[in-house]
Amino acid sequence: MRKLLFTIFLLPLLVMSQESAEYVVFENDLLTPNPTQISQFEKGIAAHNKKYHNDGAHGVRVYWISNGPRTGSYMWVMGPFLWSSMDNGPAQKEGHDADWRDNVSPYLMPGSGFETSYWKFHANLSRFPKNFTIKNMAVNIWDLKRGKYKEATALAKKVHDVYAEKAPNETFGIYTNEFPSTKEGQDMAVISFFEKSAWLGEDHSIAKKYNEMNGAGSWDQFLKDWMEVTNGGVTEIWMYRPDLSGISGDVKAAARQ
Template sequence: MLLLPLLAISQNSTEYGVFETANLIPNPTQINQFEKGLAEHNKKYHGEGPHGVRVYWITNGPNTGSYHWSMGPFPWSSMDNGPAQKEGHDADWNKNVAAYTTADSGAQSYWRSHTELSRFPKDFTIKNMSVDYWDIKRGKYEDAMKLVEKVNKVYAAKSPDEIWGIYTNEFGSTKEGRDLAVISFFDKSAWLGQDNSIAKKYDEMNGAGSWAQFIKDWIDVTNGGETEIWVFAPELSGISGDVKAIPQE
């Protein structure tokens, strides 16, 4: 389950949930071998617990056709006894997965999950995800997160069934420009064309013209962003897409 490990982590105030992710680019002539090796590896080494893995197919942008490999959430302390320590893990990955990828494959990141700013109000099964990456200006991290908190409060009050997660890059870089990820979960593609009326809802809670001010403030703390659409690939994953609700305050 996506959130069950986070519930356990939350009992220890010194730890938090992290996702390890990698962008995998298969050799176009060896996609069948790549998918077979990836599925078998994940089911053997990443089929349960905090080191369970989900795989997504990226459908737009520069990474179109890539496979997003995501493990977690797990506390940093668990890495000392992670799947890489299991006998044969690395050799299996190198032989059956990495061997069928391109030279520029494998860009890896670690993302901290912010459950206090996220909305997981009900049980659901992951199908599609809209992933908004934002480049936060240097020295503006706290200001950006305060703005995220304001939007989260609006969704909590005005759109309580919306499901979204907030994640920050543990080792972000100015070159990469991916400091914050806002992930919205949806089933039907029609969701992408719907007007969620966030401007109206924000003004209702914070006063007329407040959304326009929010946009100005957001531009002041960011250098821009980009959006990717991911499709969950259960046949390539070690765990299912089932997610349990997390208690909302």
């Protein structure tokens, strides 16, 4: 399984100007604390976010990863923001960098905190039909084959259209890596939002819904087509940590209309 340096994306929670030619992105950073200093790390990251990342484009949410080889690491997610807002980022606020250096970095494992990626949010492929509060996320990262970006997004649009027609209350977001690497294989992310863990064991019947809308056997063909454009993927469960975050988990879907 290819290494996932997810610093995504990861969530479309703020409305951006419809008149802007820019698009919405997220910055994600994977943070792995020293296992003997978790309490110090959490105290430092919580204070930092609540002081320097507590509103606007540079607001931050923190997630705890609960499965896979990165279990116990944290995902630090800033945004959504426009690229132009980076020219006036929180690093320019007095004391920001020093606070991170003195109160967060000392409690991280060597090399942690330097794995950063940026993800573009695709509103036309995503479904945010209602307001909700983030609690848990199933994060699926796909490695797209070279030259297959258009085919992959076209297939994702087919799934979007099925949910819009057959399951209008389903909530998910689709994102693509702004600076992908063939070595890392993290090109497209699909995030499903859920409240209770029982959701993971439910049959969401996408195959039945897809066949109803596109004809018998169409779901099997979709799976074949998807395997033709991807090299595989990975799934992680992220749990939102409001105590460590600078902003709440509230998603105002109505603002995106």
